[in-house]
Amino acid sequence: MKTTKSFLKMKRDGEKISMVTAYDYPSAVICEKAGMDLILVGDSLGMVVLGYESTIPVTLEDMIHHTKAVKRGAADTFIVTDMPFMTYHGSIDVTLNNARRMMQESGASAVKLEGGKQVISTIETLTNAGVPVMGHLGLTPQMVGVMGGYSVQAKEEEEANRLLEECLLLEKSGAFAIVLECVPQQLAEIASKKLTIPVIGIGAGKHTDGQVLVYHDMIGYGFHHIPKFVKSYGNVKDMLVAGLQKYKEDVQQMKFPEEEHSFNMKTETIDRLYG
Numbered sequence: 001m002k003t004t005k006s007f008l009k010m011k012r013d014g015e016k017i018s019m020v021t022a023y024d025y026p027s028a029v030i031c032e033k034a035g036m037d038l039i040l041v042g043d044s045l046g047m048v049v050l051g052y053e054s055t056i057p058v059t060l061e062d063m064i065h066h067t068k069a070v071k072r073g074a075a076d077t078f079i080v081t082d083m084p085f086m087t088y089h090g091s092i093d094v095t096l097n098n099a100r101r102m103m104q105e106s107g108a109s110a111v112k113l114e115g116g117k118q119v120i121s122t123i124e125t126l127t128n129a130g131v132p133v134m135g136h137l138g139l140t141p142q143m144v145g146v147m148g149g150y151s152v153q154a155k156e157e158e159e160a161n162r163l164l165e166e167c168l169l170l171e172k173s174g175a176f177a178i179v180l181e182c183v184p185q186q187l188a189e190i191a192s193k194k195l196t197i198p199v200i201g202i203g204a205g206k207h208t209d210g211q212v213l214v215y216h217d218m219i220g221y222g223f224h225h226i227p228k229f230v231k232s233y234g235n236v237k238d239m240l241v242a243g244l245q246k247y248k249e250d251v252q253q254m255k256f257p258e259e260e261h262s263f264n265m266k267t268e269t270i271d272r273l274y275g
């Protein structure tokens with residue numbers, strides 16, 4: 001299995017890192033089969049597989065439940081799991097206990113948490129306790145209420161400088177990698193060059209050290225808003241609808257099940273049953 005060290009080495013060697021989200025056993029099996037470098041059990045599961053409007057309703061229990069399933073499907077892949085909304089902003093004891101549960105109960109290899117300055121000491125404490133932490137800057141969906149929506153971040157110089165400063169602070173506090181979401185590609189490139197740790201982009205252009213996408217979005221299996229930065233690599237949704245429609249048609253026309261799907265009994269037994 002890859003480790004935090006492997007990702008540093010990949011960055012040094014100029015080898016790009018591929019990460020994708022997974023939320024359950026089958027998606028995890030697929031991710032591992034496809035050779036993903038890391039799997040992210042994102043709190044995007046709130047929208048993607050639970051049908052919520054945002055990541056805000058996602059609980060620690062939800063994350064543990066889904067991460068356990070992902071771990072069963074991808075035992076040999078480095079799994080990062082999101083600390084959900086407000087599980088790392090209270091007292092440090094509560095934060096530590098929440099992170100302990102995420103690691104011990106779910107089998108995750110690391111946790112991810114959103115934010116800059118306000119989570120620096122948290123990242124330091126978690127790292128010192130043995131919890132590898134991935135940072136997340138730029139568009140941070142758990143702040144949707146405060147930000148008043150989802151939009152491209154740090155387009156102007158002042159905010160861009162602040163973001164670069166926070167990237168460096170995260171690195172200094174012990175984060176082993178940073179997700180940079182929905183920022184101008186030029187800024188993501190500068191951040192990737194300034195940092196020693198890998199920068200994994202989503203909606204951040206091609207010059208980051210790696211990319212992350214939401215599984216359902218990229219394979220055409222998502223039913224929520226699909227952002228502009230997603231590239232489509234399949235159309236699972238249409239395949240599924242077509243398959244199920246064909247099944248209904250077969251049932252109605254008695255084309256399913258066929259002999260090969262059915263079980264038989266001995267003729268004598270049948271005769272006796274008919275009496």
Ligand code: KIV
Pocket residue numbers: 021040041042043044045082179181202212214
């Ligand atoms: O929850 C998620 O899927 C994420 C990625 C978009 C980085 O945090």
Ligand code: NA
Pocket residue numbers: 042043044055082141
């Ligand atoms: Na997330």
